[in-house]
Structures are given as structure tokens and as C-alpha cells.
Amino acid sequence: MSEHGDRERKIRVLVAKPGLDGHDRGAKVVARALRDAGMEVIYTGLRQTPEMIAEAALQEDVDVVGLSVLSGAHMVLVPRVIDLLRANGMDDTLVLVGGIIPDEDVPALEITAHRVLWSALLLLGLCALSGRLGEAVGALRDRRLRATFALTTLLLSGNWILYIWAVNHGFILQGSLGYYINPLVNVVLGMLVLRERLRRAQALAVGLAFLAVLWRTLSLGEPPWIALFLGVTFGLYGLLRKTAAAGALVGLTVETLLLAPVCLAYLAALEAQGKGAFLHGGPVRDFLLAGTGVFTTVPLLLFVVGARRVTLATLGLMQYLAPSGMFLLAVGHYGEPFSPAQGFAFGLIWAALALYSLDALRAHRQGARGR
Numbered sequence: 001m002s003e004h005g006d007r008e009r010k011i012r013v014l015v016a017k018p019g020l021d022g023h024d025r026g027a028k029v030v031a032r033a034l035r036d037a038g039m040e041v042i043y044t045g046l047r048q049t050p051e052m053i054a055e056a057a058l059q060e061d062v063d064v065v066g067l068s069v070l071s072g073a074h075m076v077l078v079p080r081v082i083d084l085l086r087a088n089g090m091d092d093t094l095v096l097v098g099g100i101i102p103d104e105d106v107p108a109l110e111i112t113a114h115r116v117l118w119s120a121l122l123l124l125g126l127c128a129l130s131g132r133l134g135e136a137v138g139a140l141r142d143r144r145l146r147a148t149f150a151l152t153t154l155l156l157s158g159n160w161i162l163y164i165w166a167v168n169h170g171f172i173l174q175g176s177l178g179y180y181i182n183p184l185v186n187v188v189l190g191m192l193v194l195r196e197r198l199r200r201a202q203a204l205a206v207g208l209a210f211l212a213v214l215w216r217t218l219s220l221g222e223p224p225w226i227a228l229f230l231g232v233t234f235g236l237y238g239l240l241r242k243t244a245a246a247g248a249l250v251g252l253t254v255e256t257l258l259l260a261p262v263c264l265a266y267l268a269a270l271e272a273q274g275k276g277a278f279l280h281g282g283p284v285r286d287f288l289l290a291g292t293g294v295f296t297t298v299p300l301l302l303f304v305v306g307a308r309r310v311t312l313a314t315l316g317l318m319q320y321l322a323p324s325g326m327f328l329l330a331v332g333h334y335g336e337p338f339s340p341a342q343g344f345a346f347g348l349i350w351a352a353l354a355l356y357s358l359d360a361l362r363a364h365r366q367g368a369r370g371r
Contacts, residue, residue, distance in 0.1 A: 012062040016044045016053040018077040019069055019335035027068040030098070050077060050337060054084030057093065069099040076170035076334045106277045106285070108165035110270060111292065113263035114278065115160060118293025120256035126301075127253050136253045139246050145254075148244045153255045155237040159230055166226050172330035173338065178230030179323040180349050183356060184209045185235035193239060201359035205352040212348035219341035249301060320353065 015031045017024050024046055031041045042060050044053060057065050065085065069077055078097055085093055127133045139145045166175045184206055190196040198206070217223045244251060270276040278289050327346075330336040 011039045011064065012042070012060060013039050013064040013066060014042045014044065014053070014057050014060060014062040015066045015068070016048050016056070017046050017068050018048050018050060018053060018081065023070055024068070026098075027066075030066065030068070049335070050080040050084055053081055054088055054090075057085060057090060058088045062093065064094045064096065066096045066098070069097065074099070075168070076336055079170070080337060106281075106289070108161050108168055110267070110277055111164050111289070112157060112161045113266050114289045115292040115296055116157070116256050116259045116263045117267070118290055119296045120253070120260045120293075122293045122297050123249065123253040123256055126249060126297075130249065132247075132250055135246075136250050136257075139250055139254045140257065145244060145246065146258075148240055149246075149251065149254045149258060152237050152240045152244070152251075153258045155233045155240070156255060157259055159233040159237065162226060162229055162233075166230075170334070170336060171226050172326055172334060173336050173342065174224050174226040175230060176323040176326035176330060177224055177346070177349065178227035179234070179326070180320070180346075180353065181209055181213075181227065181231040182234050183319065184352060185231045186238060187356070189235050189239050199359055199363070201355050205356040205359070208348050208352035208355070212345045212352070215348065216342065216345040219345075220339075252297070252300065 013031075013034050015027055015034075017027055028043065031043045034041045042056070042062065044056050048056075053065065053067070065081070067078060067081060074097060078095070082095055085091075085095070124133070124136075127136050139149070163175055163178075166172065187198065187202050187206055191198055213224060213228070241251060246254065267276060267278070271278075278286055331338050
């Protein structure tokens with residue numbers, strides 16, 4: 001092309017709507033304004049995946065990619081688009097982002113600290129109202145119980161920190177996978193630590209879960225470390241709590257109280273450095289941070305109470321509600337990539353859980369008839 005042709009080449013812009021939000025009026029206004037300014041504009045339409053956007057940018061040989069995101073899932077979708085553009089050799093392509101830009105995420109460690117402190121306050125109040133405050137104090141004074149709860153506190157806090165980090169950094173699917181495999185981790189821990197014998201269906205379920213992790217590792221190039229950490233730490237937490245002679249309310253109260261001084265010191269240090277989020281980000285953020293105590297404690301206690309009133313089959317299905325909700329949010333709302341390889345891995349996990357649940361139900365019914 002001649003030098004004159006190079007000077008007249010129009011800037012090519014790709015306007016895209018990643019994710020599942022269905023509003024594109026603003027994106028169309030921006031596209032029209034860019035056209036009026038003399039640029040060539042390609043609009044990809046609604047509900048585009050990062051892979052579709054990167055492929056369109058490569059095919060159209062654009063200079064600029066404009067992303068409009070109204071779901072607030074920028075930290076999930078935008079880095080994925082940028083990574084795919086770089087993989088296609090489009091390192092020099094300018095990426096502009098608009099829509100509803102969320103405030104900077106509160107770090108996972110700070111959220112966990114608030115979760116512990118507000119939970120401790122709420123649990124202390126519940127212990128006082130139920131007349132079990134003395135039992136909690138007694139557990140703190142018991143050296144053996146205190147040592148057990150120190151270990152469970154480390155496991156639980158590590159689980160919470162990584163889970164919150166995963167949500168903030170676009171790994172909700174792995175978080176979902178971790179809590180899906182947790183019942184199967186419990187089966188393996190029972191076999192290895194408590195010397196429990198696996199029934200045939202349980203062994204098959206564990207085998208399917210192993211195949212799912214292996215397939216996911218081979219197909220995507222790395223093990224699902226987040227999912228494995230969440231599943232194993234929560235499994236070990238449950239194993240240790242099973243040996244502790246304390247109920248759910250007292251046990252969780254002791255765990256949060258053991259960690260509360262560390263969390264309070266950490267939050268005080270953040271505040272002294274001017275980096276604290278609480279009371280510095282608006283009433284909505286303050287409500288969410290303080291609400292972590294309620295959102296943590298109330299569902300757990302309701303589950304413990306409800307577990308005594310429902311059948312084992314119902315209880316078994318209930319434990320899959322949380323990871324199922326996470327899965328739907330990850331894929332349906334935040335638009336996390338869900339490849340066929342991931343679909344196959346999740347299919348194996350779901351098959352394993354179906355076997356596990358049916359076997360547990362059958363064993364429960366046989367035990368009931370035996371009584």
C-alpha cells in the first residue's frame with residue numbers, strides 16, 4: 001500500500017458485549033459516534049464469550065477492542081479477553097472497557113477478618129441467649145479441646161480465605177467443584193484415617209471423581225488446585241470436628257474467638273495505614289462486610305437445626321445446593337468460560353455424586369429396616 005493509503009487507513013474498532021447482560025443501547029450509541037468520527041466499527045452483538053470476541057478481533061484485524069460490561073464481571077471477563085488477544089499475537093491492540101465498573105475489590109484476607117469478627121460477636125450473643133456461654137468458656141479452658149479447635153480454626157480460615165480469593169479473581173467454577181467433591185473427600189478420609197470400609201458404590205464414586213480431576217488436569221494443563229484445596233481442607237475440618245466434644249454453636253463460637261484477636265489486630269493495622277475498607281467505601285460495602293457474620297452464622301445454624309428434622313436423602317441433596325448455586329452464578333451471570341473439557345469433568349463429578357447419594361440412601365433404608 002502507498003504512503004498515502006497508509007495515512008488514510010481508518011482505525012478499526014470492535015465493540016463487544018461479553019457476558020450475559022442483555023442491554024446494548026449504550027454500546028450502539030458509542031459505535032454510532034465512532035462511525036461518525038470516521039472509524040470503521042464492527043459490533044459483535046449481545047452475549048459474546050471472550051473466545052468469540054478474541055476470534056472476531058483477529059479475523060477483522062482491528063486496532064481497538066471496546067468492551068461493554070453491565071454485569072460487574074469485569075475482573076472475570078476482561079483479563080480473559082486480554083489473554084486470548086495476546087495468544088493471537090495482538091499484543092498492541094488497545095482494549096477499552098466501559099459499563100458498570102465495580103469499586104476495587106476488598107482483599108480476601110480483609111473480608112475473612114471481618115467475617116470472623118462479626119461472626120464471633122453474633123455467636124457470643126447466641127450463646128448468651130441460649131445459656132451456653134459457660135460451655136464455650138469451658139471449651140476454651142480445656143487444653144485438649146483448645147488444641148483441636150486451633151487446628152480446625154486454621155483449616156476453616158484457610159478455606160474461607162481461598163474461597164473468597166477465588167470468587168474475587170474469577171475462579172467461582174473451581175470453588176463450585178471443590179465443594180462438589182467434598183463429600184467424596186470425606187469418604188476417602190474415612191477410609192484412610194478412620195479405617196472405614198468402602199462399599200462398592202462408594203469406591204466407584206471415588207474412582208469417577210479421581211478420573212474427573214485427572215481429565216481436568218490433562219485437558220487444561222494443570223490440576224484444579226483451588227478445588228482440591230477447598231475440598232480437602234473442608235474434609236479435614238469435618239474430620240477433626242467429629243472428634244471434638246462440642247456442638248455446632250459452641251464449636252463455631254470457640255473457633256471464631258480463637259481467631260478474633262489476630263483479625264482485630266490485622267484490621268487495626270490496615271486502618272492505621274489508611275487502607276481499611278470498613279467505613280470508607282459507602283454504606284453498601286459496610287453493610288456487606290458487617291453482614292458476613294450473619295451470612296456465615298445463620299445458614300450454618302439453620303442447617304444444623306434442619307438436619308435433625310429431615311431425612312438423610314433430603315439432607316444429602318441439600319449439601320449440593322451451595323455448589324450448584326455457585327456453578328449457575330459462574331456460568332450464567334459472571335460468564336466464566338465453560339469448555340467441553342470442563343463440562344466432561346463436571347459430568348463425571350455429578351455421576352459420582354449421584355452414585356454416592358443413592359448408595360447413602362440405600363444404606364440408610366437398610367439400617368432403618370434393621371432397627
